[in-house]
Amino acid sequence: MSRATALSRSRARSMNPRRTRHGLINTSLGRGLIQLVSVAAVLALWQVGVEMGWVSAFMVGAPRQILKVLVDGIVSGSLLVDTYYTVVEAVLGFVIGTALGSFAGLALWYSPLVARLTEPFLIAINSVPKIAFGPIVILWFGTGLVSKVALAVSLTAIVALIAAYQAAKTADRDLQALLLTLGADKNQVFFNLVVPSSLPAIIATFHINIGFGLVGAVVGEFISSERGLGHLIFTASGLYDLNTVWAGLFMLMLIGFLLYFVIDFIERRLLPWKEAATANAFHV
Amino acid sequence: MAQDIQLRLRSIRKSFDGQNGRIDVLKGVDFDVYERDFVSIIGPSGCGKSTVFNIVAGLLAPDDGDIIYRHERVSNLRGRVGYMMQRDLLFPWRTVLENIMLGPEMQRLPKAEARDNAMEYLNTFGLAGVENAYPKMLSGGMRQRVALIRTLLTDPDILLLDEPFSALDYQTRLYLEGVLVDAVETFNKTVILVTHDIDEAVALSKRVVVLGGKPSQVKSVHQIDLGSRSPVGARSDPHFSEYFHTLCGELDIQTKVKQ
Numbered sequence: 001m002s003r004a005t006a007l008s009r010s011r012a013r014s015m016n017p018r019r020t021r022h023g024l025i026n027t028s029l030g031r032g033l034i035q036l037v038s039v040a041a042v043l044a045l046w047q048v049g050v051e052m053g054w055v056s057a058f059m060v061g062a063p064r065q066i067l068k069v070l071v072d073g074i075v076s077g078s079l080l081v082d083t084y085y086t087v088v089e090a091v092l093g094f095v096i097g098t099a100l101g102s103f104a105g106l107a108l109w110y111s112p113l114v115a116r117l118t119e120p121f122l123i124a125i126n127s128v129p130k131i132a133f134g135p136i137v138i139l140w141f142g143t144g145l146v147s148k149v150a151l152a153v154s155l156t157a158i159v160a161l162i163a164a165y166q167a168a169k170t171a172d173r174d175l176q177a178l179l180l181t182l183g184a185d186k187n188q189v190f191f192n193l194v195v196p197s198s199l200p201a202i203i204a205t206f207h208i209n210i211g212f213g214l215v216g217a218v219v220g221e222f223i224s225s226e227r228g229l230g231h232l233i234f235t236a237s238g239l240y241d242l243n244t245v246w247a248g249l250f251m252l253m254l255i256g257f258l259l260y261f262v263i264d265f266i267e268r269r270l271l272p273w274k275e276a277a278t279a280n281a282f283h284v
Numbered sequence: 285m286a287q288d289i290q291l292r293l294r295s296i297r298k299s300f301d302g303q304n305g306r307i308d309v310l311k312g313v314d315f316d317v318y319e320r321d322f323v324s325i326i327g328p329s330g331c332g333k334s335t336v337f338n339i340v341a342g343l344l345a346p347d348d349g350d351i352i353y354r355h356e357r358v359s360n361l362r363g364r365v366g367y368m369m370q371r372d373l374l375f376p377w378r379t380v381l382e383n384i385m386l387g388p389e390m391q392r393l394p395k396a397e398a399r400d401n402a403m404e405y406l407n408t409f410g411l412a413g414v415e416n417a418y419p420k421m422l423s424g425g426m427r428q429r430v431a432l433i434r435t436l437l438t439d440p441d442i443l444l445l446d447e448p449f450s451a452l453d454y455q456t457r458l459y460l461e462g463v464l465v466d467a468v469e470t471f472n473k474t475v476i477l478v479t480h481d482i483d484e485a486v487a488l489s490k491r492v493v494v495l496g497g498k499p500s501q502v503k504s505v506h507q508i509d510l511g512s513r514s515p516v517g518a519r520s521d522p523h524f525s526e527y528f529h530t531l532c533g534e535l536d537i538q539t540k541v542k543q
Contacts, residue, residue: 193375273418
């Protein structure tokens with residue numbers, strides 16, 4: 001995912017407008033306009049479909065009512081409170097899970113023996129759908145914030161752990177050899193080679209894990225909660241209030257979207273050498 | 285002229301686990317390296333050149349045999365050797381200067397002094413101004429120069445070079461061979477060069493060690509006496525082709541048309 005956006009970004013930057021076929025359209029303004037018009041068209045079609053009776057407003061909701069729910073929710077603040085809880089749960093779960101997993105995965109580099117011993121267990125744990133832990137997690141950690149964070153941690157930690165361990169394991173052997181001949185000890189090899197060379201792979205999991213953080217938070221709220229967007233969606237769907245369900249989904253999408261760009265920003269800050277220009281850039 | 289022996293390899297043996305049991309690679313390798321020597325190790329591919337190299341570098345332990353360094357038995361030469369390979373082995377996330385500073389950093393030497401030293405080398409090698417660039421912004425020749433500076437900055441007793449220039453174009457390569465020979469003379473370094481390139485071995489070396497056989501042993505050692513040791517000068521020396529043909533013969537390469 002991150003690679004795709006990085007690619008499109010570098011392409012947009014370096015394309016010579018005179019030599020491309022889509023000169024006027026392929027500017028950030030042109031692309032944004034097309035995207036905006038497409039969304040508006042879909043919403044308009046939906047609204048018209050509901051008003052003409054082609055589809056049932058009861059079963060699919062209607063854009064105008066969804067907008068009303070969104071505005072009312074924001075004005076009264078209730079939607080913002082739900083959003084706030086879900087964001088806090090997801091981000092906490094993401095940060096704690098990703099950090100724990102990444103550190104553990106990197107640390108396994110130190111001992112191939114421990115790594116080999118734990119590998120089958122990691123695969124076993126990874127093959128269980130973590131969502132299935134939901135009920136137990138609620139039993140252990142209650143119906144409050146902690147259980148949602150715990151569920152998000154269980155989803156994100158294993159992804160980060162496996163990615164970090166794989167990256168650490170494949171750290172360049174020749175570079176290790178070089179460091180050893182320069183007189184480096186094991187810790188120096190770890191901090192000067194293993195960690196930085198694993199960083200791109202670890203950061204790549206951020207994009208996946210921020211999504212998993214939201215999954216953990218929302219599913220936790222589905223199972224048992226008093227607040228949050230998952231709670232809002234779950235209760236509204238029980239009442240066949242499709243407009244509120246859509247409003248909740250829209251907020252979730254908005255959160256995911258914003259967090260994605262935050263991660264993208266962090267990625268560029270942490271890996272400046274990946275962004276550096278090269279003399280051999282080419283277009284396909 | 286009697287020369288002091290700096291490094292002595294005695295009956296070095298090494299075998300590896302292969303698919304069909306142990307494979308002997310080195311069967312008692314013996315040779316000496318003098319102070320300020322320039323020794324090339326050549327041999328057919330797969331003869332264990334790189335194994336010898338890694339044993340001297342301290343990256344592999346020999347199964348048997350002695351490494352004697354200035355009259356003392358040592359287990360390896362880690363920290364005393366500088367290591368350069370065909371790949372430049374620059375760290376992509378470090379700038380040129382940070383790459384060069386790796387040695388002093390690993391040995392926890394004072395930073396400011398090492399930094400001044402590094403900047404001086406960068407100037408001497410025509411790399412002033414790129415110290416804050418990342419390696420991927422540089423050309424292959426520039427990167428290999430950075431790698432050479434990194435090697436020299438640690439002030440090693442012996443430079444270990446494993447085909448350091450074989451990925452470069454011929455022009456860049458001649459240039460860097462010159463840079464290397466100059467640097468070695470200026471800083472009084474000993475060099476062990478592993479190469480498959482007989483041309484390069486003759487042009488640069490004072491002595492050439494030929495490995496051969498399966499498992500490998502030292503087949504012969506050749507003294508090279510050319511009037512000039514600059515890359516182009518050596519290659520234009522009237523005796524150059526003699527050495528070249530002799531060494532090709534050692535490796536069973538046919539170089540002369542039969543009459």
